[in-house]
Amino acid sequence: MKANKLKDIEDLEARKPEESKKLKLDSGIGKAAKGVLAGEFLSERGFSYFPFLLFLAFIASIYIANNYLAENKIRKSNNLRDDLRELRYEYITGKSELMEASKQSKISQRLKAIGIKENTEPVKSIRIKKTK
Structure with a gap:
């Protein structure tokens, strides 16, 4: 008999999210977050940071x-x-x-309030002829 391919595909699809979660936790950021939350950050290498x-x-x-x-x-x-x-x-x-x-x-x-009147006559100019 032939193997059931549908079950194999379903099993692979079911495993993928679990593996991706493991990969996320195993990454550098995941390890650092896990270490901080667990308190390992202060006990192990905290003073080096x-x-x-x-x-x-x-x-x-x-x-x-x-x-x-x-x-x-x-x-x-x-x-x-x-x-x-x-x-x-x-x-x-x-x-x-x-x-x-x-x-x-x-x-x-x-100026009228002080008592000084405005001059209404035009200015007279005086001209002198130059002699040589």
Whole structure:
């Protein structure tokens, strides 16, 4: 009789997920995760990784400090930009007030209040002939 090929195929398909799980656990990441969860990481070779862990902690603290300083500079930059905008508005307002106050009509009104009259006669020019 012929062997049952259908059962063999089903057995192979049933074995594949189990084998793939074993392969995943036997990989480097799986072993490391298993070692950390089981506590073998600290008991066996934990102290050999200590300088590397300190280095990672140092890099993480530098990253956090850099992020903090960058955000602080951005905040200061935004505040300075707002202050500059406010000063620009004050400058424009002051300039327009000065232009308004220095008009001839405004000056004449202020001088009338003091008692000084505006000159209505044209200016007379004096010409002198040069002699040789």
